[in-house]
Amino acid sequence: MQYPAFYDAVAPVTLHDPLAAFLGATTDGLIEVRYLDAVRLAGHSCPTVAGAWLMVRRALTELYGGETPERGSIRVQMREAQGDGVCGVIAAVFTLVTGAAGAGGFEGLAGNFGRRGLLTFGHGKEAVDGVARFVRIDTGKAVTVDFDHASVPADPDMMPLLQKSLGGRATPDEQARFRRLWTGRIEAILLEYGDELVSVR
Numbered sequence: 001m002q003y004p005a006f007y008d009a010v011a012p013v014t015l016h017d018p019l020a021a022f023l024g025a026t027t028d029g030l031i032e033v034r035y036l037d038a039v040r041l042a043g044h045s046c047p048t049v050a051g052a053w054l055m056v057r058r059a060l061t062e063l064y065g066g067e068t069p070e071r072g073s074i075r076v077q078m079r080e081a082q083g084d085g086v087c088g089v090i091a092a093v094f095t096l097v098t099g100a101a102g103a104g105g106f107e108g109l110a111g112n113f114g115r116r117g118l119l120t121f122g123h124g125k126e127a128v129d130g131v132a133r134f135v136r137i138d139t140g141k142a143v144t145v146d147f148d149h150a151s152v153p154a155d156p157d158m159m160p161l162l163q164k165s166l167g168g169r170a171t172p173d174e175q176a177r178f179r180r181l182w183t184g185r186i187e188a189i190l191l192e193y194g195d196e197l198v199s200v201r
Contacts, residue, residue, distance in 0.1 A: 003036060004045075006187045010035040013057050013097055017071035019106075019113040031071060035190065038093045046182075048086045050189045051147035051197070052093035058198045059134040060097070062143040072099040075118050075135040079128035082121045090131060095119055098134070130201060144201040151197070152189050155181045 012034045021029025038053050039045045060069045076094050080087040082102075095101055100118035108114030123133070130146035161178035164170035170178065189197065 003039070004183050004187070006191060007034070007036045007039065007045075010053070010190050011057070013060060013069070015060075015069045015071040015097070015099075017099065019072055019099075019115075022109075022113065030068070033097050038096060041092055041096050042089060045186050047149045047152075047186065047189060048089050049093060050186050051149060052090040054190070054194060054198050055090075055131060055145040055147050056094050056097045056134075058195055058200060059132075059143050059145050062200055063134060063136050063141055069098075070136075070138070071097075072113060072115055072118075073137045074098045074100055075137060076100040076120070077123045077128055077133040077135065078119070078121045079123055079125060079131060079133075080121065087121065091119060091121070094132065130199070146199045146201075147197055148199070149189055149193075149197055152185060152193055154185050158182060158185070 012032050014030055014032045016029050017026070017031045018029060020026045020031055035050075035053055038049055042049045060074075063069065063074070076091070076098060078087055078091055082088050082091065091102075095105075098118075099115050101115040102119045102121070103116065105116035105118070106114065107116045118137075127133070128144060130144040133142055133144045135142040158178065158181040161170060161174055161181065165175050165178050
């Protein structure tokens with residue numbers, strides 16, 4: 001699989017997963033999740049996927065500090081309904097990293113390791129004043145995160161080239177230029193701006 005080289009420069013997230021340890025999925029229970037994994041999950045890289053990555057990474061840092069986060073021990077409460085806008089895409093990235101799952105998630109083994117119901121939607125702005133609220137199950141510590149990429153400039157040619165490409169009117173060279181501009185903005189979001197774009201409450 002060939003992909004933009006900067007993906008490998010995005011800091012990964014390492015978590016301890018007690019279910020993985022119990023079943024021998026990893027010998028030490030540690031799971032490393034990379035931005036490339038989020039791209040594989042979504043099937044593309046965009047400001048939404050990049051923002052979801054930055055938000056979940058920042059939330060885990062705030063919740064655990066220097067500790068290794070515990071996968072499967074975090075509740076994720078989304079402000080919007082699952083079908084609203086890009087909420088479902090963001091939530092999928094959150095699930096990938098934290099293990100928190102909705103109604104279709106793993107129900108556990110004899111009352112242990114359950115992931116089902118840890119991801120919930122539609123809490124509204126009064127309860128979640130941001131994109132999502134992350135809660136540690138063991139301590140109750142919580143953090144709300146939001147993301148805004150409006151301050152990251154886009155080349156003025158990018159959107160016209162996007163429209164031409166979607167309309168089937170772009171030449172191969174124009175399509176290639178669009179992809180370079182699109183990918184370059186994602187690189188800036190992840191590596192130049194990063195946590196500056198995430199607000200925490």
